[in-house]
Amino acid sequence: MKITPVDPKTVEVSGLLELVAANTATIRDGIRAALPETCVQLDIDLSQIGFLDSSGLGALLSLHKTLRARQGSVRLINPTQQVLQILELTRLHRVFEIVKNPS
Amino acid sequence: MTQGTPGTSPQSFRASLRLESQCDFDSIRQSTRLIRSFLSERGLQDLELDAWELALAEAGNNAVEHVMPENRNIPIGLDVSCDERDVEVRVTDHTPGFDWPDEVELPDPTDEGGRGLFLIRSLTDEAVYLRARDQNCLVLRKQRSGEVSLAQPTVETLQTRLAEAETALTEMTDELASCYESLTTIFRYSAGFGSSQEILSFSKNLLADLAQVTQADAVVLRIANTGQSQLPATTTAPERFQGMVAPASLLSDTPSFERDAAMNRQDSWFDPDTQLSDQDPLKPLGMALGICHPCVSNDQLVGTITLCRNAPDHPFAAAQLSLLHTFSDFLAIQIVNTRLIEERLRTGVTRRELEIASEIQRTLLPANVPDRPHLTVAASCLSAREVGGDIYDVIPIDSSCLFVLVADVMGKGVPAALFASVLRSTMRSMAHLHRQPGRLLTAVNQLLHDDFSRVDMFATAQAAYVDPSRGTLLVASAGHCPLLLWTPGNATAEAAGDAGLPLGIEQNAVYEATEVPFPPEACALLYTDGLTEARNPQAEFLGQDRLAQWLAETASKSDSARAMQSRLLNQLGVFRSGSRNTDDETAVLVRHLP
Numbered sequence: 001m002k003i004t005p006v007d008p009k010t011v012e013v014s015g016l017l018e019l020v021a022a023n024t025a026t027i028r029d030g031i032r033a034a035l036p037e038t039c040v041q042l043d044i045d046l047s048q049i050g051f052l053d054s055s056g057l058g059a060l061l062s063l064h065k066t067l068r069a070r071q072g073s074v075r076l077i078n079p080t081q082q083v084l085q086i087l088e089l090t091r092l093h094r095v096f097e098i099v100k101n102p103s
Numbered sequence: 104m105t106q107g108t109p110g111t112s113p114q115s116f117r118a119s120l121r122l123e124s125q126c127d128f129d130s131i132r133q134s135t136r137l138i139r140s141f142l143s144e145r146g147l148q149d150l151e152l153d154a155w156e157l158a159l160a161e162a163g164n165n166a167v168e169h170v171m172p173e174n175r176n177i178p179i180g181l182d183v184s185c186d187e188r189d190v191e192v193r194v195t196d197h198t199p200g201f202d203w204p205d206e207v208e209l210p211d212p213t214d215e216g217g218r219g220l221f222l223i224r225s226l227t228d229e230a231v232y233l234r235a236r237d238q239n240c241l242v243l244r245k246q247r248s249g250e251v252s253l254a255q256p257t258v259e260t261l262q263t264r265l266a267e268a269e270t271a272l273t274e275m276t277d278e279l280a281s282c283y284e285s286l287t288t289i290f291r292y293s294a295g296f297g298s299s300q301e302i303l304s305f306s307k308n309l310l311a312d313l314a315q316v317t318q319a320d321a322v323v324l325r326i327a328n329t330g331q332s333q334l335p336a337t338t339t340a341p342e343r344f345q346g347m348v349a350p351a352s353l354l355s356d357t358p359s360f361e362r363d364a365a366m367n368r369q370d371s372w373f374d375p376d377t378q379l380s381d382q383d384p385l386k387p388l389g390m391a392l393g394i395c396h397p398c399v400s401n402d403q404l405v406g407t408i409t410l411c412r413n414a415p416d417h418p419f420a421a422a423q424l425s426l427l428h429t430f431s432d433f434l435a436i437q438i439v440n441t442r443l444i445e446e447r448l449r450t451g452v453t454r455r456e457l458e459i460a461s462e463i464q465r466t467l468l469p470a471n472v473p474d475r476p477h478l479t480v481a482a483s484c485l486s487a488r489e490v491g492g493d494i495y496d497v498i499p500i501d502s503s504c505l506f507v508l509v510a511d512v513m514g515k516g517v518p519a520a521l522f523a524s525v526l527r528s529t530m531r532s533m534a535h536l537h538r539q540p541g542r543l544l545t546a547v548n549q550l551l552h553d554d555f556s557r558v559d560m561f562a563t564a565q566a567a568y569v570d571p572s573r574g575t576l577l578v579a580s581a582g583h584c585p586l587l588l589w590t591p592g593n594a595t596a597e598a599a600g601d602a603g604l605p606l607g608i609e610q611n612a613v614y615e616a617t618e619v620p621f622p623p624e625a626c627a628l629l630y631t632d633g634l635t636e637a638r639n640p641q642a643e644f645l646g647q648d649r650l651a652q653w654l655a656e657t658a659s660k661s662d663s664a665r666a667m668q669s670r671l672l673n674q675l676g677v678f679r680s681g682s683r684n685t686d687d688e689t690a691v692l693v694r695h696l697p
Contacts, residue, residue, distance in 0.1 A: 018132075020128070020132055020160060021128040021131070021132070021160070021164040021167070021168075022127075022128035022129045022131075022132050051156060051157075051160070053157060053160040053161060053164065053222075054161055054164075054216070054218040054219045054222055055164060055216070057215075057218060058215035058216050058218075059215075061212075061213065061214070061215045062215050065213065065215075081153075082153045082157075085150075085153060086157060086222070089221075089222065089225050089226075090209060090218050090221065090222070091209060091212070092212060094212075095212045095213075
């Protein structure tokens with residue numbers, strides 16, 4: 001996992017391979033700790049993710065709440081088919097901003 | 104983390120995989136990956152594989168998250184079976200279990216958790232949650248999508264399938280037969296329920312039947328003693344094992360898995376992985392595995408039943424455990440019922456014995472109080488219970504005198520009554536001192552002091568010697584309420600004599616008698632404090648003053664002691680207006696006739 005501050009307001013997370021019960025707590029807390037106070041935009045790149053379960057969803061929602069508390073938001077970048085499937089199944093695709101960026 | 108046993112039968116397409124995952128998220132993750140690749144090899148498509156991987160991750164994570172702490176080292180079972188039409192996975196967890204909801208709904212979008220069941224339900228065609236006592240099983244099924252590339256079934260394949268179906272049918276028939284057998288047995292016990300049976304023979308039959316229907320090699324029944332401290336081996340099936348099984352103690356530290364089951368009120372197991380301690384009372388049976396079920400009724404431990412088997416690879420099935428529980432419930436009810444019946448019988452016997460004691464005590468009191476030429480006497484004794492600690496005695500001396508005694512042994516009921524009888528006999532036996540009540544009390548106290556001390560009792564007593572020819576009354580008291588004396592011309596009666604220490608307190612106590620005038624028409628009332636402590640409905644005591652007043656009034660209206668006494672008792676009844684006497688009430692009335 002790579003956490004990159006793009007500018008004072010934006011942080012980008014990439015290289016996530018799995019977001020499952022075994023690692024969600026570590027990843028969630030790692031990202032949260034890396035957020036500068038000024039950050040209001042968290043972009044999570046989900047293009048490489050192999051598997052995400054409901055606790056992974058929980059971690060995304062938790063980060064979403066953190067950003068909402070400071071009037072910000074979480075964007076999910078290029079989620080894989082499996083991630084899209086679970087987001088739609090649980091109707092959370094309306095909660096997150098999902099960005100499909102061909103580049 | 105896992106032991107895989109994949110297998111395919113060559114003739115058909117059915118394949119199965121059995122995994123045992125350790126109870127942590129990492130191991131579950133590895134298992135779901137293995138299952139994914141197993142299903143992938145069976146030709147499932149990516150979308151189906153995604154669905155199964157997610158559904159199993161959710162089921163497995165739940166099993167980890169909610170496991171009971173003591174079961175954390177028991178693996179989670181994942182049994183996969185796949186043929187050309189369906190995939191079925193059974194996830195066996197060791198959590199307390201939960202009620203699978205009829206409708207699984209999504210939580211609020213902001214909630215971070217609570218989507219697992221929804222996902223499982225959405226990703227499978229059928230999800231059934233089977234709950235048992237120590238483990239639960241989630242059965243997930245999903246039809247395979249698309250066409251499976253399998254050639255038209257050959258005659259051989261069809262024959263194999265037919266053979267498989269036949270085997271399955273035979274197994275089902277066997278299971279049904281065993282269910283029927285169990286039901287019949289249970290009905291038989293229901294029928295025998297009302298009839299009073301001896302517990303031991305009932306238990307023996309029950310154990311023999313239980314061994315048969317559960318195919319157990321040994322069954323051990325322990326019934327807890329009434330003190331709830333011991334679990335003796337009450338009986339076994341087969342009976343030859345009984346001598347080999349030592350009692351288990353609920354108090355000692357000797358390891359016993361039956362004791363653990365009893366203390367925790369939970370089924371306990373042993374098997375080749377969790378073996379019995381060498382000191383375990385069951386060890387001598389040499390069994391490979393077993394389960395112990397505590398019988399509990401109304402939160403009270405009744406005992407334990409343990410099923411054992413020789414073969415280590417042949418554990419008890421869920422249906423057999425249900426039978427154990429059912430039989431145990433039956434036995435617990437039967438034991439509790441029998442104990443209740445015995446208790447009722449015992450209470451009945453005790454009541455009868457009390458009636459006899461009461462009868463004996465009544466006959467010990469003088470039946471006819473002797474009148475003397477110039478003395479009339481009346482006595483009454485009313486016990487608060489069947490037997491009491493009050494006594495009185497009236498003994499004629501010479502041709503005209505009387506010795507009168509009233510005593511009250513501390514306490515009520517049988518112990519007081521027993522001691523009262525001893526006291527009366529001792530007083531009676533000292534005839535030479537009846538004319539000297541002070542010396543009598545001194546001697547009796549000295550004689551009985553040790554006996555009184557031994558049983559931690561004491562008594563108050565009042566003794567009087569009445570001599571009408573001299574017109575005197577000698578009275579001595581051992582801590583007793585004072586004798587009331589009325590002499591003609593007085594508006595009320597007066598207390599006479601000194602109180603002194605009760606009997607049984609001080610071995611060397613000296614009791615002095617007081618001589619008071621007892622002219623013609625005078626009367627004396629000796630009584631116990633139950634009388635002055637009688638209460639009216641307003642909870643007021645009768646009191647000594649009111650009693651003295653009544654005595655004076657009654658003396659001016661009646662002559663004979665008996666007539667006076669019935670008036671006094673009437674008055675007492677009116678005063679009490681129905682409140683029950685709570686203490687023994689005794690009164691002896693002596694009147695000097697001119």
